[in-house]
Amino acid sequence: MGVFDFLKKESRNLEDPTSPVSAADFLQVMGWADTASASGVIVTIDNALGVPAVWSAVNFLAGTLAGLPINVYRKTDKGREKVENGVAPILNDVANDQQSSFEVLKYSFEQVFTGGRAVIYIERTRNGRVANLWPLDPGLVRVERVGGRRVYRDGSRAYTASEVIDLPFMLKSNGLDARGPIMTNKDAIGLAISSAEYGSKSFQSGGIPPVVLEGPFSSGDVAARASADVAKAMAKLRAEGRPILAMPTGHQLKPLGLDPEKMQLIELQRFCVEQVARIYSLPPVFLQDLTHGTFSNTEQQDLHFVKHTVKRWVEQAEAEINLKIFGRVSRLYAEFNVDGLLRGDFKTRMDAHAVTIQNGIRSPNEVRDIENMAPRDEGDGLMIQGATVPIATQIGGGENADTE
DSSP: OOHHHHHHHHSOOTTSTTSBSOOSOTHHHHOHHHHBOTTSOBOOHHHHTTSHHHHHHHHHHHHHHHTSOEEEEEEETTEEEEEOSTTHHHHHTBSSSSOBHHHHHHHHHHHHTTTSEEEEEEEEOTTSOEEEEEEEOTTTEEEEEETTEEEEEETTEEEEGGGEEEEESSBOTTSSOBOOHHHHTHHHHHHHHHHHHHHHHHHHTTTOOOEEEEOOOSSHHHHHHHHHHHHHHHHHHHHHTOOOOOOOTTOEEEEOSOOTTTTTHHHHHHHHHHHHHHHTTOOGGGGTOOTTOOHHHHHHHHHHIIIIIIHHHHHHHHHHHIIIIIOSSOSEEEEEOGGGGGTTOHHHHHHHHHHHHHTTSSOHHHHHHHTTOOOOTTOSSOEETTTTEEGGGGSSSGGGGGGO
């Protein structure tokens, strides 16, 4: 039995419901052969995060989603009203007595964008109120189906599906195991790792590519000593910073393989950045690749990010939070405030507020609440564009409208 056959036989199968849903070292879960990319690199989460594009994508997405405000609303006969107590502070401020809500959410989304899954335990009081949210290590959690229902096992403790917030990147056909973006795309990420390693080794050798020494050697021993002498001479040149190497008559050095320019190493690394952007559905400008960025299309890519990337993850998280925290028939529900993405753009934010006030969409106090400002007296009424006065004064003759 070969070594790869042995490793395949001994490795645990992810289709087995007792296998971890993810792990820090996928070699323990998927077997050696399943982690080897086409470039020959063994891909793990740790060395994948060593690729700057992957590092940037994971941090950018996790930080952006974790930083969005989460509002809790109650459905009413007239629409909805915002709820400030109950679970709202747990979702927005302090998740438990040791971690902030931002820390828990950012950690959870980091697990989603690396291993492919995040699991958060919902701790409740005796009367059923949510007390804390605790992130679990997805590498230690196993998902099983018992009696047709999911059970999440973390060591000796088992949680029902209603006790955890489960955020998978993509589920497999069995509805239990998750596909992670890194291991699913190990060939593309392995190529990025290989190109970075090749460039590093090239600079490590002083920019001198591998070469072949040709000459009139009388025996193999003479050729071996000659190649060793040339290697020492080249190392001495690199140390002293001298660019010229003298060769005996009849001997010459020929490059072995292609040099970085002919291999288009720079173009390859840029292509790897684009591949990572595709994996995470990110416009390349968010990975600091402005090769094709202009003033106009960069702004459009910003809109693309909100509409086609953030929207998908926000809706998945909202659906899971509302189902697991509030239940199927509750009048309460949570909603991510995507307007929070505009916090860094003051002018755009103020222009949007002005439009909503002037067209009677929001009241001044609603806008002030969004900006964390204290309400003003008589600021609850809707306004209409023109003189920007209370909308009631423009309907039916103002103060006499109620007497008719």
